[in-house]
Amino acid sequence: MRPLIDENNLSYSKEFLIYYSRGIILWRILLIVGAFVGFIYFYMQNELIVVACLFFLFIFQIPLLIKSIKRVDEIQFRINSKGIQYRNNSLIPWSNIENERAIWEDSENKNDSTTYFIYHIIEPSQIMKFNLAGLSTDISELSIALTIHRNRFKKENNINSQ
Numbered sequence: 771m772r773p774l775i776d777e778n779n780l781s782y783s784k785e786f787l788i789y790y791s792r793g794i795i796l797w798r799i800l801l802i803v804g805a806f807v808g809f810i811y812f813y814m815q816n817e818l819i820v821v822a823c824l825f826f827l828f829i830f831q832i833p834l835l836i837k838s839i840k841r842v843d844e845i846q847f848r849i850n851s852k853g854i855q856y857r858n859n860s861l862i863p864w865s866n867i868e869n870e871r872a873i874w875e876d877s878e879n880k881n882d883s884t885t886y887f888i889y890h891i892i893e894p895s896q897i898m899k900f901n902l903a904g905l906s907t908d909i910s911e912l913s914i915a916l917t918i919h920r921n922r923f924k925k926e927n928n929i930n931s932q
Contacts, residue, residue: 884901
C-alpha cells in the first residue's frame with residue numbers, strides 16, 4: 771500500500787512511480803469466472819448460442835488477462851526532482867516542461883468525465899496527454915506529487931518561484 775501524500779512533507783519519497791492499475795486485472799478475472807460459470811449453466815440448459823458467445827468471451831479474455839498480469843509491474847511514469855519519464859523513454863527535465871497538471875474533462879454526456887495527466891514539452895513544442903483511468907494514481911495524488919517534485923527541482927537549482 772502506498773503511503774498517503776502530505777503536500778507539506780518535503781521528505782516525501784524521492785520518486786513517484788505510476789503503474790497500471792491492479793483493478794483491471796481483478797475486473798478481467800471476474801469476467802472470466804463469470805463467463806465460465808455462465809458457460810456451464812447455459813450448456814446444461816442446452817442454449818448453444820449463448821454457450822458459444824460465452825466460450826468466445828472466455829477464450830478471448832485469457833490472453834488479455836495474461837498481458838495485464840505481465841504489465842502490472844511496468845513503470846508507466848517516473849516523476850522525480852529531475853523531471854518526468856514516460857515508460858522507457860528518456861527523462862524530460864523540469865527545465866523543458868511547463869504547465870504540468872492533472873485535470874478532469876467532462877464529456878458531452880454529463881454523467882461521464884475523464885481524468886488526464888497533461889504536460890507541455892517546451893522543446894520540441896509537444897503536448898503530452900495521458901488518460902489516468904487505467905493507472906495506479908488519481909488526480910489529487912498526482913497533483914500533489916507534481917507540486918512536490920517541481921518545488922524540489924526549484925529548490926535544488928535555486929530557482930525562485932514566479
